[in-house]
Structure formats: C-alpha cells, structure tokens
Amino acid sequence: MSAFAEATAVRAAGGSSYAVSVDPAWSIAGVPNGGYLMALLIRAALDAAGVPDPLAVSAHFTRPPSFGPAEIQVERVKSGRQTSALRASLWQADSVRLDTLITAGTLPDHDAGVGWNDHPMPTIPPPEDCAPNDRGPFQVALLDMVEERLDPATVPFERTSDGGVTTAPGGEPVLRGWLRLADGTDPDPLFVALAVDAMPPTVFNLGHFGWAPTVELTVLLRGRPAPGWLLCESRTHYLAGGWFDEECTAWDSTGRVVAQSRQLALLGTR
C-alpha cells in the first residue's frame, strides 16, 4: 500500500461514519495540508457512494484539525445514473473541521474527445533542472511525502552567498512546478486534489510570507491522470482587502488537463 493510500485510509465505523487518522506527515508548518484533508474526505465519500471518481469537490475550511483520530460523517444527498452528490464533514471534538460537498461519478476516459482547450500545458524546465522541494526557510513535512520541483522562474526564494536561503518575491503571483508522490506511486484523482493545494502560496511572490489560510477551495477533476509527474500552475488574479483567489491548473505527464481549482484565502499573520 502506498504511503498516500495509507494516510488517506478510511474505516467504516457504522452508519454513515468513517474513522480516520490525520497524519502529521502530510502537513505544512505544523498544520495538516488542506489538499490532504480533502483527499481523506473524498475517499470516504466515494466509499459511501460506491462510485469511482470525484468530479467536483467544494471544501469550506472551518477550523484547523489536530493530528490523530477524527471522524468523517458522510451524507448521501443524491444517487444518480450519471452523478451522485454527497456531503462529507471532518469532525474532531464535536466540531466540524472541514466541510465538503462532493459530486462524484466516472471521469472521462483518457482518450475522450477534447472539444476546446485554451489551457495548454506550460513549458517549464524538466524536473531534473528544477530545484527539488524548495521551500526556502520554511518547514514543510509534506515535502518528505510529495516531491516538488518548482520552475526556477517562479521560486519565491533564493540562495545567499553564504549558502543559506532567503525569501525573494518574484513580483508576479504565479508558481509552476512538477509534483509526484515521493514513494513513486503514480497519481490518482485523489492525489490530484492534494496537488492543487501543495505548492507555496502564490502571494509569496508578492512578498506576503505569512500564513495564508484557505477559507474555501473547489477542485474540478477533469480526467484520470496518466502515470508520471503532474505539472501544476497556480496564479492569483485579484487581491483586495486581504482576500485573494488562487487558481491552480494541473496537467498529467501526457499534457492533458486533469484538474482546475480555485481557492479563496486570507493574508494572515501567524
């Protein structure tokens, strides 16, 4: 079993409840990664619905969870021929830590006809020419589990002459990078849902290096990923009054779009 499958395993606990454990290995600065938490909830929802794939996942982040045991409550809202709709909520200590609505079904085949695409895969240096797992001065446990190779043109950090590392905002809130599971497991749609939230915040490139909590994140899964690296590009369009959006598009190793996400986040201090 891959480390990712193990960390997102869910155990039916009677009724519509699943027992899970929030694994500290999939965290950033001591806080569980939002994409990892979404993957946990998707796993439970798919099990309850008995369908193979997430199609649209809307996550509202209510309170950061702690590491360790948690409960996922799944409600089946609709079971349809083409799509099923569910609500899945992560509970700890009698409060909801993450609330999701999930529409699930079957993703288009990899050879499904493409009728329009204005999201061609960006051209960036190959993984071997990108700096591995570059997070500058920040502690990111997640990078032991997810291998990240950021496009040097978008990395918001730089090496100093004494061999250290410092923050270096590039000026444009864009990041691009290659992502894959560190243990070599090929991507599935759940890993894609994690990947769209795994790169550093785009606002680092505007000089905002504080904590930037996600309030809402919706990911649309658009295809089943081929084996190999994912390429992700995230971008902020509008930052006002402390609130910003962060869009992410993910392509698989064949250049197919496999996900589009957008989140609403808040410049924070922490």
Place this chain on the structure above:
Amino acid sequence: MSAFAEATAVRAAGGSSYAVSVDPAWSIAGVPNGGYLMALLIRAALDAAGVPDPLAVSAHFTRPPSFGPAEIQVERVKSGRQTSALRASLWQADSVRLDTLITAGTLPDHDAGVGWNDHPMPTIPPPEDCAPNDRGPFQVALLDMVEERLDPATVPFERTSDGGVTTAPGGEPVLRGWLRLADGTDPDPLFVALAVDAMPPTVFNLGHFGWAPTVELTVLLRGRPAPGWLLCESRTHYLAGGWFDEECTAWDSTGRVVAQSRQLALLGTR
C-alpha cells in the same frame, strides 16, 4: 420592495427552516435559473447567521426544482469572528434540489486596498450599443427581470435577412455583457451571485445549442457592487468528454472586481 428582493424572500418557519417560493419569472426555458436559486439559499443562510455578506458559495445542483413552495434547511456549521460557515439546502418533495456550503462574513469596503489585479475590466461597447436581451430563438423568462446587453462581438445569434434570428456560433467560448435588474434596483451581492449564471452558455459559441445543465457552481464574492450596471465575462477553458468549465468574472460600474465564479457543466440534450 424590488422584484428581486420579493422573489428571493425567505420566511423563517421554525428551527432552522425557511419557507420560500420558487418564482417562475426567474427561469430559462422553463427551468429556474441556478443563480436565482443560489440567491434564495444565500438569503436564508445570511438570515440564520446574522452576518451581512456571502464570501464563498459552493452550489451542487442535484435535481431541478419545480416552481412554487419549497423549504430551505440551514445548518450553522461555524460562527467565527471573521467568517461563519453554513450549509443551506433547498428541499421539495422530500428531496434536495440544490445543496450549498456558504462562508459568510463582511465584504471588503469599496475603498479597500487592491494589492494585485490581473482582471482589468474588459472594454466592450456601452450598454446602449449592445443588443438588448438577445437570446436568439430561445425563450428566457428571466430576461423580463434581468436586463442583459451582450457585447455584439460575443453574441452567438444573428439576424437573418427576413427579420428572423438564427444561431451563429462565434467560435470562441466567451461571452461578455452588461447586466442589471430590469426594475432599476441597484445590484447587491445576491444579484451578483445570480448574474454570474445569467448569460447564455459559453458553449453556444462552439455550436452546442442544447441544454447544458450545471452540476457545480462556486462563486467567490470579492466586493460590494457600486450602483449601476455589472459587466460580466464568461469563458470556457476546457471541454472534454462532454464536461466543460465556465468561468465568470463580474465587475461593478466603477471597474472593481465583485465576483469570480466557475462552474462544471455537461453538454446535454433536451
């Protein structure tokens, strides 16, 4: 009371329940407009939370509702200093017709500092130079309530020499237009949530003139709209296996971004 406020009125019906009526005036081809339904649910959620504004609304469309009486059930998931989280669901005949998660709070003031904006308001002809309420051969009751003036460059219809109208896909899945309430009421964030789903489907411009049901729609509200017209631009990035995204950005009359939405929809036949 404006026609929009009246059509989205909610009446507390005990506990966390609200009684509403789905008004046929806000429909397209005999089906209630999705943005109108979202506005109904937002109204109930804001009342339950006691906060002024929606910030992020994620809607999963499960079954088309009928016109007439319906019930909205609201669950308060989190009440926070900065944000509150709610779930609001529209019920008819013992089934959920539309399910939403809503994060609510207070929108940034109109003079809040803008730290980044790569969504400048597009330049299109002024409303008086756009064709009013142009829906070609389609019946759209909503257009008696919402005045729409589409950018002639993006209208997927054209006049014929005998004075009729026909479909005329432009080739690029983009629409731009001015929108306002027909009775002259100035926009509020609820009308903005309606507006992002009120123009013809982008895929009309690719020649797909069938019904295109929305499966999921998330709207991020980014500011309180100034009085006057809204300008909306919707665009599809990727269509594969019958599934397509449709993004919409809305600006107020001063050029401020007031919303960003994205939906997942399905090419359908009907």
